[in-house]
Amino acid sequence: MPLLFFAMLPAEFVQRFDQLCPSHLKAAAWDSFEQPKWTSFRVNRLKADEDSVCRDLRTAGLQLDAVDWARDEGIAAWQVPPEQREALTHSAPAESGDIYIQSQSSMLAPLLLAPRPCERVLDLAAAPGGKTVLLAELMENEGAISAVEPVKGRFFRLKANLERAGVSNTRAYLKDGRAVGSLKPATFDRVLLDAPCSSESRFRADDPASYRHWTPRKVSECARKQKRLILSAFDALKAGGSLLYCTCSYAPEENEMVVAHLLRKREGARVRPLNLALDNLTPGLTRDSKQRPLPDACADTLRVWPNSCMDGFFLALVDKG
Numbered sequence: 394m395p396l397l398f399f400a401m402l403p404a405e406f407v408q409r410f411d412q413l414c415p416s417h418l419k420a421a422a423w424d425s426f427e428q429p430k431w432t433s434f435r436v437n438r439l440k441a442d443e444d445s446v447c448r449d450l451r452t453a454g455l456q457l458d459a460v461d462w463a464r465d466e467g468i469a470a471w472q473v474p475p476e477q478r479e480a481l482t483h484s485a486p487a488e489s490g491d492i493y494i495q496s497q498s499s500m501l502a503p504l505l506l507a508p509r510p511c512e513r514v515l516d517l518a519a520a521p522g523g524k525t526v527l528l529a530e531l532m533e534n535e536g537a538i539s540a541v542e543p544v545k546g547r548f549f550r551l552k553a554n555l556e557r558a559g560v561s562n563t564r565a566y567l568k569d570g571r572a573v574g575s576l577k578p579a580t581f582d583r584v585l586l587d588a589p590c591s592s593e594s595r596f597r598a599d600d601p602a603s604y605r606h607w608t609p610r611k612v613s614e615c616a617r618k619q620k621r622l623i624l625s626a627f628d629a630l631k632a633g634g635s636l637l638y639c640t641c642s643y644a645p646e647e648n649e650m651v652v653a654h655l656l657r658k659r660e661g662a663r664v665r666p667l668n669l670a671l672d673n674l675t676p677g678l679t680r681d682s683k684q685r686p687l688p689d690a691c692a693d694t695l696r697v698w699p700n701s702c703m704d705g706f707f708l709a710l711v712d713k714g
């Protein structure tokens with residue numbers, strides 16, 4: 394574990410992460426907190442032609458590497474080396490919405506939810522909209538997406554991003570996601586809940602602001618909100634529909650324990666096993682943070698561990714019977 398970073402991070406976080414992370418993935422994971430990552434992006438096929446966008450970016454001097462696993466899943470994903478992040482961010486295709494800069498882990502949730510063009514989809518915690526834009530692309534701008542965000546500044550950023558990306562099948566709502574399940578029960582074919590979380594996978598050694606506010610109490614507060622949001626998300630699903638729950642936190646309280654809460658509170662909830670061809674994954678935990686047993690189905694959720702290209706993530710796909 395890198396000593397400098399170890400000294401700066403909240404000691405309790407370091408201890409928890411060290412216990413959670415499997416030993417064969419630990420070196421890459423600790424390194425990833427310190428080393429700058431490659432920056433990934435998707436060509437936005439709602440607006441742009443991949444060949445011509447890539448030609449323009451290469452002409453501007455960018456070195457494009459294919460993101461093979463995502464391309465195998467049908468996403469036009471590329472990455473540039475860490476030192477080219479700035480140039481990519483300020484490139485013409487990024488400013489026009491022809492590309493969307495998005496972490497590889499963030500691409501996973503819409504992909505696994507796999508919405509179809511004819512469906513009604515709810516994105517319950519949507520801003521700034523990276524996953525909404527990918528949902529719209531997978532749906533070929535057909536069907537209907539309702540994108541919910543309660544924080545005003547972030548809501549307007551969501552609207553601007555959707556417009557810039559040429560998304561036309563989505564309506565944004567300034568609303569608290571916790572209310573949606575009772576306002577719109579059994580309405581949606583698919584629901585994405587990319588829950589507000591303690592953002593542990595965003596911690597960076599050179600950015601103390603990324604972890605300054607982390608405390609075990611913050612984790613518990615997030616978990617309380619997530620438990621209400623996941624029930625709301627599930628209630629908004631039609632019978633036969635699917636919910637994708639994800640966070641960018643490692644804490645079991647925000648992940649498996651939230652899924653376990655849903656399984657306890659809603660009889661029709663069934664976790665569907667996830668299958669991905671990546672080597673930085675482990676199954677979800679079947680013991681909580683106090684070593685008490687969780688439902689066996691929690692093993693069908695997925696933890697993505699960070700490395701030089703990917704951020705940490707937690708993913709669970711739940712069907713409504």
Ligand SMILES: C[S@@+](CC[C@H](N)C(=O)[O-])C[C@H]1O[C@@H](n2cnc3c(N)ncnc32)[C@H](O)[C@@H]1O
Nearest residue numbers: 518519520521522523524544569570587588589
């Ligand atoms: C992890 S971010 C979502 C990122 C987004 N899905 C994307 O890919 O761009 C979580 C979002 O949930 C929002 N949020 C916070 N409390 C919420 C609530 N009660 N209901 C719905 N969203 C909430 C936050 O403001 C934040 O924008």
